[in-house]
Amino acid sequence: MKFLIDENVLYANKLFQCFGEVKSLPGREIFAPIPKQVSALIVRSVTKVNKALLDGSQVKFVGSATSGTDHVDKEWLQQAGISFSAALGCNAIAVVEYVLSALLYLSQRDGFSLHDKVVGIIGVGHIGRELQKRLNIFGIRTLLCDPPLAEAGIYDENWQSLETLVNNADILTFHTPLTYTGRHSTWHLVDDSVLAALPDGRIIINTCRGAVIDNVALLQALKSGKNLNVVLDVWELEPCISLDLLSHIDIGTPHIAGYSLEGKARGTAQVFNSYSAHVGSEIRTNLQDLLPPPTIRYIHLSNGVDEEILRLLANLIYDIRKDDMHLRRSMTIPDVFDRLRKNYHPRREWSSIVVEIEDYVGCSILQNIGFRANYRTCN
Missing domain, CATH: 3.40.50.720 (NAD(P)-binding Rossmann-like Domain)
Structure with a gap:
């Protein structure tokens, strides 16, 4: 053999x-x-x-x-x-935590609360469903778009069209396969017309396949002054990505969202x-x-869980800004996209750390959004 x-x-x-x-x-x-x-x-x-x-x-x-x-x-x-x-669903948790890390960073940088935003999830498979669950547990409203699942009657959901999400969601995050044919093909799902319809101030996150978003159209929109915050982990024509597009977006990483x-x-x-x-x-x-022990195993919290506490915990395990920095600093090196993927640091998932917390409600929230949490009464 x-x-x-x-x-x-x-x-x-x-x-x-x-x-x-x-x-x-x-x-x-x-x-x-x-x-x-x-x-x-x-x-x-x-x-x-x-x-x-x-x-x-x-x-x-x-x-x-x-x-x-x-x-x-x-x-x-x-x-x-x-x-x-x-390995269906193997990287779902990692991608969800990548998306949440991006949103927690942008909310801090731009001074808004995620609780005031509506997140539109396009593609509700393993990743989209896990993301919806964690956002809803943390009190963040979601809208779901998945035409094939809607037509098949999968899940009892209030399915929405992409047009509805474009008009009503503050954040659009994409988790679809890449398909080229059929009524629901996803190649260039986000094209000139979708970008033109997006109100200013929207956030776009793509962690599925680069060609789901027309990268040329996106670059043109950003260059023409369209006010969008963009997070791209996947790119058209990767590993030969557009350096011009990288320079116009908020967070860029080398297809590592699922690389926990x-x-x-x-x-x-x-x-x-x-x-x-x-x-x-x-x-x-x-x-x-297979897994080695994590570098940080335990942390103790004396208070409840709010957005700032979640941000601190998330950054303790994974800080998305480092991956963005490494890509931007290295893009002049030949074959750097694949090198960064091959030599990617051993990033852990939220479940790698045990959080002891003196707040019962906070303990329940942490457990349900991926941490191993234990309730401890104060002495």
């Missing part, structure tokens, strides 16, 4: 070696012809998996340690008799367990087997 694995799939070598020989390559260097002895391929979103890559190979299993699957031709894999597994240590480990574990089941093995792994 031989595995060809993207070198950035965390812990993959350690896990898959129990089944056979492992060869690692950068994801963008995995292309045809696949060596004949390779029987399993483990990738991320930067590798296009299709007939052109695998036709004539001996690959019988493809795993993608990612939540999205638009880089994989699943229909062709099925026709070719190749088993496929993705927990999210990476969760994705690898899901694919590993799927492969193990595929070959009839009973070997399984979990996060506790």
